[in-house]
Amino acid sequence: MINTLLKHKNNLVKSMEEILGEANVLSSYDERYIYSTDSTNITNPEEIADVVVFPVNTLQVSKIMKYAYANNIPVVARSAGTNLCGACLPKHGGIILNFTKMNKIININKNNLICIVEPGVIIEDLQKAADAYNLFYPPDPSNLKVSMIGGSIGLSSGGPHTFKYGSTKDFVIDLEVVLADGTIVNTASECSKDVTGYNLTQLFVGSEGTLGIITKAVLKLIPKPESKRVMLAYFDSLDDTSKAVNDIISNLITPSVIDLMDKNTLQTVESFYPSGLLTDKAAALLIEIDGFKSTLDEQYKKIIEICYKNKSAYIQTANTKEEEERIWISRRSSFGATAKLAPNVVTEDVVVPRENIVPLVIGIRKICNKYNLKTCIMGHIGDGNIHPNIALDLRNPIERKNFENAKTELFELALSLNGTLSGEHGIGCEKSYFINKAVESNCLFLMKQIKKLFDPKGILNPGKIF
Ligand SMILES: Cc1cc2nc3c(=O)[nH]c(=O)nc-3n(C[C@H](O)[C@H](O)[C@H](O)COP(=O)(O)OP(=O)(O)OC[C@H]3O[C@@H](n4cnc5c(N)ncnc54)[C@H](O)[C@@H]3O)c2cc1C
Structure with missing residues (x-):
């Protein structure tokens, strides 16, 4: 060591x-x-x-x-x-x-649609600051009230709005980075387009602090959508839920959010934060659309029509800001609500091509039942990115062993469905034991060479990713 x-x-x-x-x-x-x-x-x-x-x-x-x-x-x-x-x-x-303590929003440039921030800026604070200029920073991990820009770049965090807007990696333009030996570098320029040499910026995004330390970031902002509408569509089967998602997209609608909550999630959240969720349905889709007010009504009606065509059991529409907020709080409470079921919650993050979402969710349920693990399944169905929230007691060696076995089977399932281990949460030390199965050996070799080049002494966050 x-x-x-x-x-x-x-x-x-x-x-x-x-x-x-x-x-x-x-x-x-x-x-x-x-x-x-x-x-x-x-x-x-x-x-x-x-x-x-x-x-x-x-x-x-x-x-x-x-x-x-x-x-x-x-x-x-x-x-x-x-x-x-x-x-x-x-x-x-x-x-x-x-x-x-490095938490300054240094600049918001409305004309260039960029901001310059330090790594300790809380994501929600940046969103609020951008909002004052009628601008929007879309990456929104569900814990955006506490999580920070440095860590979200370190993991290329996503969130509900990733489906339409992309994840953190799509918003990083330039980084100031301190290298392992203390050298300070700027990876690119403040220009929104820059192909002058290799894309060093993206090498650091998602590198989990293993290649360098980010001390400043130039991030892209976009004009704030004028308006949005939110609804929760309930279904009696997962198949119908998935068909509705595909139908919405093939009707040329790109919702800003299209997230899934399964029956266990609906029940657990409702008992934690009663807000009138229907707890007898197989699944619900949180759908948000945004854009110019004048275009939203038509899209909204069309989505409702598509959901009913795919046997939606009920659609709860939000007609006021408060109703919208209530739906959003239910969605964002899923981790906290699951935490009421047992001393610990472990959230997994597998991702598959969207058309494999149904076998993925069914497979997750089977694995968790096999190992007797209480699991609430939710996630970004539009991205094929599913989060099983598993409630357990990690101090109990049997539960821990069951979880470890279930995790390995979950990863194997994701790979068998052309997917991978993580869509937005990263590898850390929790998934590193499986990375050689998920990444082809030639690529793994290149990644390790890159690590050696940037961190020859192995001092940057050792024991992560590989
Ligand atoms: C309730 C809950 C909900 C969540 N929801 C989501 C979600 O919807 N989507 C999602 O993607 N994630 C989610 N997460 C995971 C996580 O919170 C996010 O990825 C978050 O953006 C991480 O930010 P952080 O500031 O906590 O990072 P940290 O945990 O502090 O760090 C994350 C990684 O980045 C590295 N790092 C931190 N700062 C720097 C720096 N300055 N330079 C270089 N590397 C650095 C760290 O070493 C580490 O490897 C959730 C977590 C919780 C607890």
Whole structure:
């Protein structure tokens, strides 16, 4: 372990205090433990950070990296720490580089349709700031009230609006990155089009802090849609639900959101946050359309017609902002609601081509039943990206073993349906054991060469992805 090279821990804390000031360095056991967790609840008390630091500018990050590089100390970048795959757990100890104090929206440029932000900006704060200029930043992980730009670039996070607008990767134009040895680089320009050389920007997007540390991002914004409409369409069968999705799309309608909640999700959310969801239906689709007011009525009517043609049992339309909000809260509560069922929730993130969604969902249900796991299935059906939320007690060795077996079978199922392990949550240390089955060996070799080039000493977030 790299951490065994860490002989002089006191020197490390002292050096960090010299770079950042005492107020920006934490070193007690409890503080180090707290910042060594994420949303997976799998922190091993023996694998925690040696120090947690809060840089306030790029120069400080560069100095920290220079020190870490010279002394072979692992560095794990952390924004809000909400990822679901163990992506920022300090498996080999070292420095947690926490970005909550680098949280400035530096600029919003209405004419160029871009913004420049630091990694600690909360996604919802950026959306609100853009809204004031009548602009829109669409990537919206369901926990956008807490998750941050740095982490969402680190994972190329998606969310409900990905179906129409794309995920984080589609909005990153240029990055300021501190490399493993402390060198500061800018990967591209502020231009919306730039093919001057290799696309280094996209190499860092989704790299989970294993290639470099993002200290600034130029992101694309789009004009805010003038209006939107929201509905929940219920179905008695998954087949009909999926047919309705395909029909809507083949009728040349691109909803801004088309998300699925299965019966267990409807029941669990309704008991947690009663809002009148129909709990006896097999599934519901949350459908949102956006655009010019004048075009929405026609699309709205057409979607309702298509859903009824595909045997929708009931359609709940939102006619006020409050009704819209209620539907959205139900959808966004699915993780929190599932967390009421057991001490832990594990969310998986497999993705398949959309036409394989029905066998995927049926297969997930079968696997979870086989291993006696309580599971609420939801996700971005338009993208073929499904999230089984599995409620269990990870302290119980039988449940944990059952979950591990189910996870492997779930990955095998996704691959057998031409899909893959993760659509938006990343690999971290939770799925890395399976990556050699999901990525062809020549590509895996290239990825490992890239890692070596950017991080020759293996200090950047070791133990992740591979
Ligand atoms: C309730 C809930 C709902 C969620 N819903 C969604 C969803 O709908 N869609 C979705 O895609 N995800 C979702 N997630 C997963 C996750 O929250 C998001 O991916 C989120 O965007 C991660 O942001 P974060 O700030 O918490 O990142 P972190 O967890 O702090 O970091 C994520 C990764 O990025 C790296 N990183 C962080 N900062 C930097 C930096 N400055 N430079 C380089 N690398 C960095 C980290 O090392 C780590 O590998 C959800 C999670 C929860 C708990």
